Amino acid sequence: MVAVKAGEIEGLIRRGPDPRIPVILVYGPDTGLVTERARKLAEDFVTDPSDPFALVRIDGDALASDPGRLCDEAGTMGLFGGRRSIWVRPGTRNYAPAVEAVLGASVADARIVVEGGDLAKNNPLRTLCERSPKALAIPCYADDERTLADLIDRTLQERGLRIDRAAREVLARSLGGDRRASLMEIEKLALYAAGEGTVTLDHVEAITSDVAASVLNTLIDAAFDGRREAVERDYRRFRHEGLDPGVVLGSALRHALTLLTTRLDNPEKTPAMMVATWRGLHFKRKASLEGQLGTWAPGTLRQAAVALQAAVLACRRAEPELAHALASAALLRVAEAGARRRR
Secondary structure, eight states: OOOOOGGGHHHHHHHOOOTTOOEEEEESSOHHHHHHHHHHHHHHTSSOTTOTTTEEEEEHHHHHHOTHHHHHHHHOOOTTOSOEEEEEEOOSSOOHHHHHHHHTSOOOSEEEEEEOOSOOTTOHHHHHHHHOTTEEEEEOOOOOHHHHHHHHHHHHHTTTOEEOHHHHHHHHHTOOSOHHHHHHHHHHHHHHTTTSSEEOHHHHHHHOOOGGGSHHHHHHHHHHHTOHHHHHHHHHHHHHTTOOHHHHHHHHHHHHHHHHHHHHHOTTSOHHHHHHTOTTOOGGGHHHHHHHHHHOOHHHHHHHHHHHHHHHHHHHHSOHHHHHHHHHHHHHHHHHHHHHHHO
């Protein structure tokens, strides 16, 4: 595998990886970013992404039941010739043998994009792709300030807009928990400022919701605080606003991982000291996060992250009504765990 540095990933995605590398694994805790990058990699390789013979989508669990199918798809010629993409969606079962088989085969004019979840370092699929010279593994972590600035500029430029420096800085501070949620905010801003030419601070303050003070973080904090009734109330509001349940679960997963990283990186610091270095924190969340850092141990945070990751994958395969029920149940389980930690 060719190592890809974090700062080089966006450029690699835009220009396209070496077509001689047939397998690309996209994984990480930011589910929105994982999906966005996987979609772009799969669609950009073919002439017409709407052609079902050119772009084939396969569920990971289907490959676990039939490992040979991936090799068959990779070796199949398109109806009208040309290159083909096989987009493997996340699954709950181990389909690494299917990927291993295709890495050992001769693949021409085909790209296999494997969309993974938040894979551990020893995960069979991640290990397989990181060790193979015929695969590329692309991690997807929360956007940093530089990546967010690039995302803002690029998305607005595609819609004929530029943005003032001050407006960009304020907007960037309210984004970053999940790529899909960030894009929704930027696109909403672009729609509001359409025809203006330049997005200003007034536009940002008028239309974008500050994620740090939004219902999304209110809901997540309620769950990790152990406030079950607040979770039930805020989730109803979240659902009424029409947001994707996968977005809130992805943000909750990111929050759990941030709490875990903060605890592990600062073993000697008090919760108050740890919160003081939390980037982009709204002052209203300070007390809540201090409580979470003081009550959630690393072991229970790991358990919460695993449960949330499983819920994210389940939601993505479920119908909308069931997805909401799964998301709500997952957050309520976190709230119950949070309540136990405070007793």
